[in-house]
Amino acid sequence: MTILRQIYWLLWKDILLEIRRRETLLSMFFFGTVLLFLFHFSFEIPPERIAEMAPGLLWLAFVFTGTLALTQLFHVEMESQCLEALLLCPMDRGAFYLSKVLFNFLLMVLVELVVFPLFGILFNIDFWRHLPALFSIVFLGTIGFCALGTLFSALTLRAHAKELLLPLILFPLIIPAILGTIRGMEIILGARDLQELFPWVHLLIAFDVIFLTVGFLIFEWVIEA
């Protein structure tokens, strides 16, 4: 119960600060939308190939906007030595990690709720009948991205060029989550047999469980380094 209470208060603080500052979420919305328009004007995708290409483009937009959020994830903590203030609290460092994963996940889901329909309109894709299945697979991919991304965001917190360093170390390791989500979305959009989907769902679940557990266990060493 103690850890849940700590997560609640840390999340309360992050949400309240984001509502007041409106920095990260607005930047993510804007960046995500700009990326979609760039893709729209750059690629002329024939209708028969849309199911193959849409997931990749959509996930590129999510990964880039998500990385933008990750670079700002601990920004409020770095102001006025608030990170030190948090580390002085007798709280579980794992609770700190999980609260940041949840906050990042919340931001990404909000962006996805806007970017998904906009992508459908721009590329003339009929998302709607596949929406529950698509959201499920994107949900799993987003958790994996946030679990690993939060860990690396904390790891690069004190680095000089953290905005450059973060994508360089995150992108190679996030490949299984991106691959699993893109392949899963291709299967759903192509209306293929759902049996083909299960290996990718298993991969995503394993990725999420492994990195959430690793992050929870080692966050103390990462954040106090």
Added chain:
Amino acid sequence: MGVVVRQLAKAYGYLWALKEVNLEFSDGDCVALLGPNGAGKTTLLKLLSALLYPTTGEIKIDGERLRRGNSDLRAVIGFLSPDGQIYETLTAKENLHFFVSLCGKKIDPRELDQVLDQVGLGDWSDTYASSLSHGMKCRLAIAKWSLLQPKILLLDEPYGVLDGTGINLLENYLKGLCEKGGIVVMATHNVARILSFCTRALILQGGKIIFDEPRQEPWESFHRSFAAFLPRDNR
């Protein structure tokens, strides 16, 4: 409550900020931590608060080693920094509520108002911390630690940002804490002020303790040691 520091050393890369520091603090100690810039005062305070971990040596609080994952020990340590360590976009009251709740203490909102009144921030309780001056942020930090009631309070140069009333407020709080058996260690350059109420003085120079004595009157040995690192014109 006893704090024992044994063979403590801290290196930043090739630079040794602290070397073989041995200390003991006991109930009611109010310690002035003095020394020139770069002597290792802040490093020692951060090691004592577990914000940094030693390269060699150990710190024990009531016989228990201060190390990662020891939340129980963290609950007895406070660190008051002049920057206040508060969130700029939360109000004074929200900052207090957040930190006190995160530390697992239940608090009545009226108690928050009362503490803010005591530190002279009653009229600013709903003001964002970003609109508060450095002195007011320091007062807010005093309010935070008076609610959290640590048994060991470490302070890093708090005098610089506080006005006369703020200094009196801080000193009264520190005296009260020591009277209740708490331990206070304050790093400062305001020697005259800290010597008026400390019970012991430590002088650090080049990462080593060069002086450690309980307060006495007259205190010739202190003045001799302290003069050693003053500029020649000021001796």
